[in-house]
Amino acid sequence: MTLLENARNGIITDEMKQVAIKEGVSEEFIRQGIAKGEIVLLGSKHHKGVCPVAIGTGLSTKVSASIGMHGAEDSISGEIEKMMTAVAAGTDALMDLSISGDIDGMRKEALAATPKPIGTLPLYQALADAKKKRGSSLKMTVDDLFEVIEKHAAEGIDFLALHCGTTMDIVARAKREGRIDPLVSFGGAHLIGWMIHNEAENPLYENFDRLLEIARKYDVVLSFADGMRPGCLADSLDGAQVHELVVLGELVTRARNAGVQVMVKGPGHVPIDEIETTVKLQKSLCKGAPYFVFGPLVTDSAVGFDHISAAIGGAISAFAGAEFLCYVTPAEHVGLPNKKQVYDGVMASRIAAHAADVAKGLEKAIQWDLEMSQARRNLDWEKQMELSIDPETARRMWKERSDDFSSECTMCGKYCAMKIVSQFLNKDNNMATA
Ligand code: SF4
Secondary structure, three states, X not given: OOHHHHHHOOOOOHHHHHHHHHHOOOHXXXXXXXXXXXXXXXXXXXXXXXXXXXXXXXXXXXXXXXXXXXXXXXXXXXXXXXXXXXXXXXXXXXXXXXXXXXXXXXXHHHHHHOOOOEEXXXXXXXXXXXXXXXXXXXXXXXXXXXXXXXXXXXXXXXEEEEOOOOXXXXXXXXXXXXXXXXXXXXXXXXXXXXXXXXXXXXXXHHOHHHHHHHHHHHOOXXXXXXXXXXXXXXXXXXXXXXXXXXXXXXXXXXHHHOOOOEEEEEOOEOOHHHHHHHHHHHHHHOOOOOEXXXXXXXXXXXXXXXXXXXXXXHHHHHHHOOOEEEOOOOOOOOOOXXXXXXXXXXXXXXXXXXXXXXHOOOHHHHHHHHHHHHHHHOOOHHHXXXXXXXXXXXXXXXXXXXXXXXXXXXXXXXXXXXXXXXXXXXXXXXXXXX
């Protein structure tokens, strides 16, 4: 039985127990959420030592960081270092999106390097392998693609990103309606290129039952990627994006009927005033499946600072109901991120996730901020550093300004409002006692 079937049959597995403790909710809450498809549990039984992570309704918002080899200058060791940087920054999950080099070796090392759940986009490797084996990515066969999917699942990949809903109909609609930035999804663009060249329907859509058999066999979570992800504000919520979401909603039902856990990936670039509609539409069409959003970026013009643009969009999306934030780094739209940019991207997404969790009323998140406020009132700098989202950076910043933890900070110095007010209040209290 798959995990989803166990949940439906009232069985609480060890993984469900583990995530319930981490989330501070009951085991039954987790079981019911999985049974309804509103929670997915990442943690393949084929991934040795994985620490399961639950994503979905009523749980804390999670963050994922993507790394992977793209060019000749990228190495496995370099990408593993970035991966460990993302882990140190507190990411909940990772994606290995390698498109070149020793992709098998990279995935193997990534799986061994960390207990965090790891996702891949198998199409990338299938296209790269076809280029090596057959001289062109366009010569990839349907069997090539499914063999790679099965290989990733068998090796212990925890979630598979697949553009199952990007059909020919949708491509035709996008062409007919016209987009400012036609395609920005790397996998989506290459898949569509393959479909057009081979005059064939999307093999993931046409052979969806074959995909479900593999997902069932290895009990791996499917993450439906969006080939029509809007890549600029002007394309947000256009016909092609919504049409794909309708198709994905149908596939969510088929996956659940087959006992396969599924989540849905989303945009992209979305103006602030369209974020709530985007999330609510996904929730409605995809029957409450967890929503994994890429950012979203709330402006097209923040090059060099897109992690901030994405954090704004991520916080609003998560407050509106999205549960999983794919990080965006400051290098977005410029190039592959370095370690520092990976770190900053994860931190920005974590702040967005936490801000949304506070607004959603998650007890743990509220308590964290309350403790920080109390430490601030008490001028308890040790405690403030300890409670900071990034204690190391907080301590370093303090030390750049002062060696002394016993007084106010240098912002207002001797005019420290916290100190003056606390002295006044203490005096008042003494008078009252006398
Ligand atoms: S000096 Fe100013 S910023 Fe620093 S703790 Fe006091 S009130 Fe806050």
